[in-house]
Amino acid sequence: MPKKTPSKSDHLSVGEVAKRSGVAVSTIHFYEGKGLIEGWRNTGNQRRYSRMVLRRVAVIRIAQRAGIPLSVIGDYLARLPKDIALSKADWQDLTVSWQAYLDERIASLLQLRNELESCIGCGCLSIADCPLRNPEDRLAAEGPGPRLLQD
Amino acid sequence: MPKKTPSKSDHLSVGEVAKRSGVAVSTIHFYEGKGLIEGWRNTGNQRRYSRMVLRRVAVIRIAQRAGIPLSVIGDYLARLPKDIALSKADWQDLTVSWQAYLDERIASLLQLRNELESCIGCGCLSIADCPLRNPEDRLAAEGPGPRLLQD
């Protein structure tokens, strides 16, 4: 039984996870601190991860591409089995949720785009009339925006 | 000549700008510090703004809705006349730029959405095969994302 390769079978060091998932070691630390991933420690207090963590990191990065904040990603991941491979159903749930999220964001951006289009050259920005400043829009606008107008 | 109303003609205090544009006074300070808006001071060192600043603030908030960072908004605004009303052409330039920006972001989100769709249930996330992890995507992906994969 050769024991040459860094860590075989199913325990990866942070460095290996970092290299294989394409993120920095500090980011792995950070994700673990946030509870997004989990592992155990060896006798020398060094982090060891199951290779399942690679998929979790991939999932995190994909969700980030969709603009989902880590806290929300964490909520999704928390409902999933830890250290067990994501099942087809798990992955399906995630993708469906994220598609809904993406759909909302896309719709919101499209609305803004169309409003810009209809306002090209008008330059009005009238508080009363312009859809770009119309309070109705705010209700349909994306969530984390700061309060825009109140008159 | 009545001089009752807070500040008539064409000089608004921060408070008035804040109230009329719907942002906090601290935000006006912040924008001024960032060079996004400009004004002058009265004899008592208090900020005074032309009413043109209201439109500028509206423009800033609209651009933020589109997800454009303040630094970029500042670059656009810097090329515009200060303290002079935005012309139709100015506004047109802005909206066209922002639409292009929005189009890119929308395209990028749609691509991700479609990739998710094609991957529903596959759960592969294969480094080699999965479009969600495929390096080709990165080139087409949105700008400010952290580096994703390098193998």
Place this chain on the structure above:
DNA sequence: ATAATTCCTCAACTATAGTTGAGGTCAAGC
């Protein structure tokens, strides 16, 4: 056995977009 990596923790720092508070000044109303 020693040297070179890798890893550990913890604190501090980056950037973005602001908000909050302290301590003090200015302007407006009565």
Place this chain on the structure above:
DNA sequence: GCTTGACCTCAACTATAGTTGAGGAATTAT
């Protein structure tokens, strides 16, 4: 003419998503 409210500056703090560095321990390679 004095009190209240609006304003001033500056520093510190919030949140998100990490990165960087110091000082020290563990692991790996020669």
